[in-house]
Amino acid sequence: MARFLQAVADGISGGAVYALMAAGLTLIFGVLDIINIAQGILVVLAAYLSYALSVHLQLDPLLGLVITVPVMFVLGVIIQWAFIRRLRGRERTAMSLLVCYAVAVIIEGALYAEFGGTPVTIHMSYATSPTAQVHVLGFYLGYIYLIGFGLAVVAIAGIYLLLYRTKFGRSIRATTQDAVAARLIGINVDRVAAVTFGIGVAVTAAGGMVFGATNAFNPDSGYDLISRLLSIVILGGLGSIGGALVAAMFMVTLEEIVNIWQPTWAVVVYYAALVIVLFLRPNGLFGKKAVRAQ
Amino acid sequence: MSALLRTEGLAKAYGGVQALNGASIEVSPGRITGLIGPNGSGKTTLFNVITGYARADAGQVFLDDRPITNFRPERVFALGIGRTFQLTRIFPSLTVLENMLIAAQHKERSRNPFAVAGGPASRRHAMELLEFTGIVSHASALAQTLSYGQRKLLELSYVLVADPDVVLLDEPAGGVNPSLINHLATRIRELNAAGKTFLIVEHNMDFVMRLCDPITVLDYGSVIASGPPDLVRNDPKVLDAYLGVGDDES
Amino acid sequence: MTTARVWQWSGSLLLLAAAAVFPLAFTNPAITNYGVYTLIFVAAASAWNIFSGYSGYISLGHAVFFGSGAYFTGIATRDWHYTGSQVFALLPLAGLVGAILAVPFGLLALQVRRHTFVVMTIAVFFIFQLMAYNLATTGGTSGLLAPTINYNAATYNNPFYYAAFAIAAGTITLSWLIRRSRFGLQLRAIRDDEDRARGLGVRAMQVKLSSFVISAVPVAMIGGVWWYYTTLVDPSSGFDPLFDVAVALMAFLGGLGTVAGPALGALIIEPAELYFQQQVSSGYIFLILYGALFLVVILIMPRGILPTAGELITKWLTRRKNGTGPTGQRPPVGASSSEVDPTTDDSQGQSPRASTASGLA
Numbered sequence: 019m020a021r022f023l024q025a026v027a028d029g030i031s032g033g034a035v036y037a038l039m040a041a042g043l044t045l046i047f048g049v050l051d052i053i054n055i056a057q058g059i060l061v062v063l064a065a066y067l068s069y070a071l072s073v074h075l076q077l078d079p080l081l082g083l084v085i086t087v088p089v090m091f092v093l094g095v096i097i098q099w100a101f102i103r104r105l106r107g108r109e110r111t112a113m114s115l116l117v118c119y120a121v122a123v124i125i126e127g128a129l130y131a132e133f134g135g136t137p138v139t140i141h142m143s144y145a146t147s148p149t150a151q152v153h154v155l156g157f158y159l160g161y162i163y164l165i166g167f168g169l170a171v172v173a174i175a176g177i178y179l180l181l182y183r184t185k186f187g188r189s190i191r192a193t194t195q196d197a198v199a200a201r202l203i204g205i206n207v208d209r210v211a212a213v214t215f216g217i218g219v220a221v222t223a224a225g226g227m228v229f230g231a232t233n234a235f236n237p238d239s240g241y242d243l244i245s246r247l248l249s250i251v252i253l254g255g256l257g258s259i260g261g262a263l264v265a266a267m268f269m270v271t272l273e274e275i276v277n278i279w280q281p282t283w284a285v286v287v288y289y290a291a292l293v294i295v296l297f298l299r300p301n302g303l304f305g306k307k308a309v310r311a312q
Numbered sequence: 313m314s315a316l317l318r319t320e321g322l323a324k325a326y327g328g329v330q331a332l333n334g335a336s337i338e339v340s341p342g343r344i345t346g347l348i349g350p351n352g353s354g355k356t357t358l359f360n361v362i363t364g365y366a367r368a369d370a371g372q373v374f375l376d377d378r379p380i381t382n383f384r385p386e387r388v389f390a391l392g393i394g395r396t397f398q399l400t401r402i403f404p405s406l407t408v409l410e411n412m413l414i415a416a417q418h419k420e421r422s423r424n425p426f427a428v429a430g431g432p433a434s435r436r437h438a439m440e441l442l443e444f445t446g447i448v449s450h451a452s453a454l455a456q457t458l459s460y461g462q463r464k465l466l467e468l469s470y471v472l473v474a475d476p477d478v479v480l481l482d483e484p485a486g487g488v489n490p491s492l493i494n495h496l497a498t499r500i501r502e503l504n505a506a507g508k509t510f511l512i513v514e515h516n517m518d519f520v521m522r523l524c525d526p527i528t529v530l531d532y533g534s535v536i537a538s539g540p541p542d543l544v545r546n547d548p549k550v551l552d553a554y555l556g557v558g559d560d561e562s
Numbered sequence: 563m564t565t566a567r568v569w570q571w572s573g574s575l576l577l578l579a580a581a582a583v584f585p586l587a588f589t590n591p592a593i594t595n596y597g598v599y600t601l602i603f604v605a606a607a608s609a610w611n612i613f614s615g616y617s618g619y620i621s622l623g624h625a626v627f628f629g630s631g632a633y634f635t636g637i638a639t640r641d642w643h644y645t646g647s648q649v650f651a652l653l654p655l656a657g658l659v660g661a662i663l664a665v666p667f668g669l670l671a672l673q674v675r676r677h678t679f680v681v682m683t684i685a686v687f688f689i690f691q692l693m694a695y696n697l698a699t700t701g702g703t704s705g706l707l708a709p710t711i712n713y714n715a716a717t718y719n720n721p722f723y724y725a726a727f728a729i730a731a732g733t734i735t736l737s738w739l740i741r742r743s744r745f746g747l748q749l750r751a752i753r754d755d756e757d758r759a760r761g762l763g764v765r766a767m768q769v770k771l772s773s774f775v776i777s778a779v780p781v782a783m784i785g786g787v788w789w790y791y792t793t794l795v796d797p798s799s800g801f802d803p804l805f806d807v808a809v810a811l812m813a814f815l816g817g818l819g820t821v822a823g824p825a826l827g828a829l830i831i832e833p834a835e836l837y838f839q840q841q842v843s844s845g846y847i848f849l850i851l852y853g854a855l856f857l858v859v860i861l862i863m864p865r866g867i868l869p870t871a872g873e874l875i876t877k878w879l880t881r882r883k884n885g886t887g888p889t890g891q892r893p894p895v896g897a898s899s900s901e902v903d904p905t906t907d908d909s910q911g912q913s914p915r916a917s918t919a920s921g922l923a
Contacts, residue, residue, distance in 0.1 A: 053677050104861055111676055112620045113860055116814060119807055120856035127849030241803055245684055252681040286692045289685045293670060296682055300674040363761060385761040395761065403754035406747070414751045417744050418763035426739055429747040474763065 021278050024158070029271025031163040032232075034170035037266035039225035039243075040250040041174055041259045042218035048194040048257035049214040052102060052114035056122035058244025060219055063125055064090055064226025065235055066133055069140050079140050079227050080165070086223040094219025097121055098212045122240060129237035137234035140227065166228035173221055177259065180217075190214055194257065249292045253302050261304030314377065316341040316509055317362070317393065317478050322371035323533075324357055331357040333533035334371070339478060344500065344510040346524025346541075348517070350553055354533040355513040356398060359480055363395045364388040375478070390418055394476035398483045398513075400463040404456035408447065408466055411455050412438035415470040438473055445469045445499060461492045468496070478509045485516045497523055521545065529553065574822075581727060585720050594719040598791055600832040601726035605784040606805075607812040607824035608733040612740060613777035614810070615819040617770055618753030619675070622806040623667070623683030626690045627778040629800035630663055631656040631785025636706035636795055637699055645709055649790050650725055653783045660782025661775050668774040672767060675756070684803075691801035705796025708789060722791045726784065730825070733780040738821045740773070749773055750819070808835075815859050817866030826867060 043057045054060075064086055071082040101117050142162065151160045181187040192200040193210045201207045229235065229243070250269055254261025272291055276284040295303070315338035324332040332354045339345045347355055360366035362373050364385040373381045375391055383391070394415075403411050413430035416438060430438070442448040445465045450458060458466060464484060471479055484500075485493045493516070500523060504510060514520045520527060520541075527544045529537040531553040537544050544550055581601075585594045606628065614621050634656045639649050671682040694700045713721065740746040748769045751759040760766050789795045809824075812831050817823025835852070842848045863870050 047677070053680070101857065101861065105864070112618075112810075112814075112818075113864060115620065115680065116807075116810065117857065117860055120853045120860070123853035123856065124850050127846040127851075127853065130846035130849065245688055245803075248681045249685060252678055256677060282696045283692075286689055286696070289689045289692070292685045293682065293689070296674060296678060296685075297670055300678060302678075365757065365761065385757070386763050386765055389761055389763045397758075401755055401758040403751050403758070405754055406750055410747055410750075413744075413747060414759065414764065415762045417748065426743045426745060428742050429744040470762070 022275065025274035025278055026271055027159060028163070029274040030267050031159060031167045032274070033267035033270035034263075035166040035225055035228045035232075036246065036250055036270055037263045038170040038173050038221055039229075040247050040254070040262040040266055041177060042221040042225075043247050044251045044254065044257055044259055044262045045177065046215055046218035047251065049190055050098075050102065050114075050211050051197075052105075052111070053118070053248070053251075054215070054218065055115055055118040055244055055248075056097070056125065057219075057222065057247055058242075059122040059125045059129075059237075059240030060090065060093070061222045061226040061229055061243050062235055062237060062240045063093075063129060064223045065140065065230030066129060066226075067223070068227040068230055069138055072140060072142075079142055079231065083223055083227060086227065087220050090223040091216040091220035094216040095212045097219070098215035102215065103208060103211070122244075126237045126240060133237065135236050135238065137236045138230075139234050140230040142231055160232075162228065162231050166232070169224045169228060173224055174259065174263065177217070177221075186210075186213070246288075249289065253292055253295055255302030255304035258302070258304040261302060265303060315339055315374075316376060317511065318374040318377075319358070319362065320372045320374070322358065322361055322373070323369045324354075324361055324366060325369055326357075330533055332361065332368075332371075335530065335534055336371075337528050337535060337538070339509060339511045340526075341477075341509050342504070342507060343526070344504050344512060344524045346520040346527040347511060347513045347530065348515075348520055348527060348544075349530035353530040353553075355530055356482060357533075358530070359395060359482055359513065362388070363393060363480065389474070389476070392477035393480065394471035394474055394478070395480035396464075396467045396471055396482055396484065398486065400460075400467045402455045402458075402463050402466050402470075404454070406455055407452050408442065408455055408458070409435070409438060409451045411466055412442065412470045412473050415474045419474060434473075438469075441469045441473050446495065461488045464488055464492075464496075468499075472503070472508075478511060479503075481510060481512045481514075483514055484512065485514055485519045493519060578731065581731075585717075585723050589716065591716065591719055594723055596833050596836055598719055598722045598726055599836060600829060601723065601730045602784050602788050602791075603809065603812060603828040603832045604825045605726060605730035605733045605780050607809045607816075607828045608730065608737050609777045609780035609784075610806075610809045611777075611813045611819065611824040612733075612737050613773045615813055615824065616740065616746060616749035616753065617773055618819075619672070619679050619770065620810065621671075621683045621774075622680055622803075622810070623671070623687040624778070624781050624809065625801050625803065625805040626667065626683075626687050627660040627663065627781040628785040628788070628805055629690060629694065629795070629797075629802075631660055631782030632789035632795040632800045633694065633700055633706065634659045634782070635786035635789050636708065639709065639790075640706065646711055647721060649708075649786075650721070653725065653729075653786045656786040657779040657783040660778040660785075663782075664775040664778035665771070668771045672770045672774065683806075687801060687803070687806075691797050694797035694801055700797070703796060705794055705800070706789070708793040710793075719791075722787060725787050729780055729783050729787065734821065734825055736776070736780075740776070741821050745769065745772070753819070811856060811859075814866055815863075817868035817870075820866070820868045823866055823868045 039057065039061055043054055046052065046054045046057075067086045067089065068079040068082050071077040071085065072079050077085075097118075101121065102114060105113050105117065144161065151158050152164065179187075181190060189200065189205045189210050190213075192203070192205055193207055193214075197207055200210075233239070246269070250265045251262050253269065254263070254265035269288060269291070273284045273288045276287045280287075317339040318337070320336050322332045322335045323330070331352075335354060335358055337345075337347070337358070347358070349355055357366060361368045364383050364387065367382050371381070372379055375393065380388060380391060403414065406414070410429070413434060416430065416434040419434070439448060439451060442451055445468060447458070447462050447465050447469070450462065455463070455466060468481070468484065481500075484496055488496070497519060500510060500512075512520070512524060514524075525541060526539050527541055528535055529544060529547070529550050531549075536549045536553060537547045539547075584597055588594060588597075606624070610621065610624050613619065613624075635649065635652050638644065638652050638655065644652065667686055671679055671686065674682055695702060700706065711718075740749070748759065748764045751762075751764060752766055752769060756766055785800070789800070792799075808831070812827030813824040814827070815823075815831060816825065816827030835848075838848050838851060842851075
């Protein structure tokens with residue numbers, strides 16, 4: 019039972035970090051109606067950025083966010099402006115997947131060129147060492163998980179504030195509802211799309227930092243990440259940030275629990291659960307029913 | 313005279329909006345029935361429920377006294393109800409002729425799915441219909457190259473190619489230029505003379521009054537009047553419904 | 563139009579003949595090696611296109627069939643003690659395995675559309691990959707080794723080449739038959755507007771599932787050939803996430819939803835990929851080049867080579883025609899055409915008889 023509760027605690031704290039990365043993905047989908055399949059490798063890229071800053075400049079990864087967040091934001095804006103913006107027409111869904119994939123492959127190649135394939139981890143002596151943990155209510159939680167949880171909460175709250183408390187957030191929400199109508203009432207949809215893509219990518223800076231501190235990673239890690247992130251956003255309902263939050267907690271906790279008894283099958287259970295839920299609820303847990311003209 | 317298509321007390325709510333509220337209509341064989349009503353009175357929802365694109369919360373649909381409530385769209389179509397959409401829905405990357413053959417395919421006698429699409433008979437019939445509606449010269453063009461009015465004609469043509477017992481037209485004259493409206497009215501009248509039954513939703517009052525008899529009026533999801541054009545035109549409830557919501561479309 | 567068809571036919575036959583004699587003309591094993599891998603992807607891309615190209619549902623899970631075909635052939639060869647050329651006799655069975663797997667897979671995944679469908683296929687893909695890692699019969703991480711064959715070294719590649727050639731040619735023929743059939747027309751209607759197609763009597767689920775199953779068969783068969791040729795399948799190479807992306811890229815490059823496009827795409831990309839892999843010692847440069855090529859293709863030619871080329875040719879022909887006749891002019895809508903214009907005859911060569919609308923009633 020103790021192990022079970024520990025698994026739940028790990029699942030929730032770990033799930034929060036996945037939720038953060040998935041929130042970016044689902045935000046991008048809501049506004050642009052595309053899936054940024056490069057999100058996984060962007061997380062890895064952000065992790066490497068934090069890693070490089072901490073190794074070469076002895077910059078604390080947490081402090082390094084001051085640099086990595088803007089860098090990732092700008093990168094996101096560039097990707098949207100240079101490639102995604104140009105896609106139009108009937109095959110846009112498929113095309114955008116392929117474009118994002120191409121971007122992912124290029125980043126992967128660049129990361130191999132710069133860092134090689136040997137797995138690395140971000141070291142934060144005060145947060146990642148085995149003794150750096152708190153003991154609450156009978157659970158052991160590493161500081162890094164607490165930091166990750168805190169970062170996720172702050173970032174997701176920030177996105178919510180932006181969406182629901184600012185004028186620009188209103189533009190984003192309007193574009194999500196109906197891009198054509200938004201354009202008609204004078205919203206610069208291209209700018210909204212670029213900034214949204216930027217924000218969606220910027221959250222990978224925090225996500226990547228925590229991911230890199232809790233896992234050994236190499237450029238290949240992007241594939242595993244993106245498949246998990248995709249499962250989470252689809253399960254939560256595409257476009258729903260709250261849904262991504264719940265789905266991330268659910269999926270990671272489920273995996274942690276199965277992990278207690280059957281480590282080899284934990285991931286199979288993870289994907290099987292996804293398939294079953296989608297079969298029963300094709301629009302995910304919190305997805306709106308897809309509406310189309312008439 | 314028994315109705316060919318009949319609904320009884322259909323109800324359908326979207327969220328808090330009661331789009332249909334006990335709608336009962338009748339479509340008699342060989343007639344052109346008009347369905348009018350202010351915006352949001354449930355006309356398109358009624359079409360969607362009849363043709364299986366939306367599920368009824370309550371009520372029944374009968375075709376030839378046979379219940380067909382909540383049948384899937386492909387079944388409703390196979391049973392003999394064809395429809396067009398308010399915003400035309402054609403297949404843009406297929407040619408005009410291929411659009412026609414899609415609607416004709418379920419009547420093909422060959423059970424071999426690998427048979428070349430559209431046997432000689434289907435093709436001939438399709439071409440005849442395209443000629444009838446006046447877009448035969450575009451038969452081998454991609455449907456996406458058609459103008460808006462031509463798309464309306466194509467949609468009408470491919471609904472006809474399947475030879476349904478009842479044809480449901482959702483705003484056939486909407487957004488179409490006057491000469492094309494006349495062309496459409498003539499074609500519909502000719503088809504009707506040959507025995508085809510129609511149910512037409514339309515905002516263009518002139519078009520409806522000239523073409524349809526009887527006319528059924530929907531308001532807030534229920535029928536408030538039904539009868540010959542002259543009767544409906546002077547019904548105070550109908551005037552109320554239109555003036556009450558300030559709908560001035562005609 | 564008939565001249566175009568003569569060209570199409572003679573071109574296809576010429577290509578077929580060229581592919582058939584290729585290993586006789588180029589006997590260097592290094593070259594025929596290119597041939598085998600290219601044909602493997604010609605078959606895979608053409609088969610993928612039968613489902614994804616025609617129906618518009620982008621599957622990123624066809625590696626499930628590729629890997630299952632490879633594993634089935636491997637397991638059957640091991641357990642039934644097949645050797646040498648006997649193994650090729652297992653390929654039809656591998657295809658059957660692919661078809662059987664495709665039924666539940668399709669029934670699950672085809673309930674959903676667009677992005678959700680893509681993610682469904684990815685999820686099923688990962689389940690299969692993880693099963694390959696964890697099941698007892700698949701050999702786990704080390705995978706399944708093929709028995710050595712005592713073929714003559716000089717012509718070692720030829721049996722594999724012809725096996726792949728047969729599957730590729732069969733797949734393209736099947737794709738062509740489907741494209742011109744009623745079934746193909748229904749698939750393309752689903753691609754344009756599935757709900758509308760259902761409203762016109764298309765049994766969408768049945769049609770989608772059929773094409774999913776059909777497209778799984780050649781992929782599973784070619785997976786068997788691939789295993790026997792590379793002599794090893796392990797979970798990461800058999801169930802490779804890059805497989806579907808590569809196949810999709812080939813189809814997009816050549817022309818999604820066309821008969822010859824995916825094959826053309828495979829003919830261009832696979833040899834280039836093999837060449838680069840050999841020339842560039844470090845894999846990462848290859849990745850960057852690959853991604854860049856990918857971007858260029860999609861941004862410059864979003865519809866693929868064949869549709870773009872077809873458009874250019876049509877434009878050129880129309881311009882020539884317009885000099886001599888009024889073909890380019892549209893008659894006013896609503897003008898009653900008294901006769902069917904014979905020039906509007908479609909490419910199927912079925913001349914509709916000029917007639918009045920009397921057949922309506």
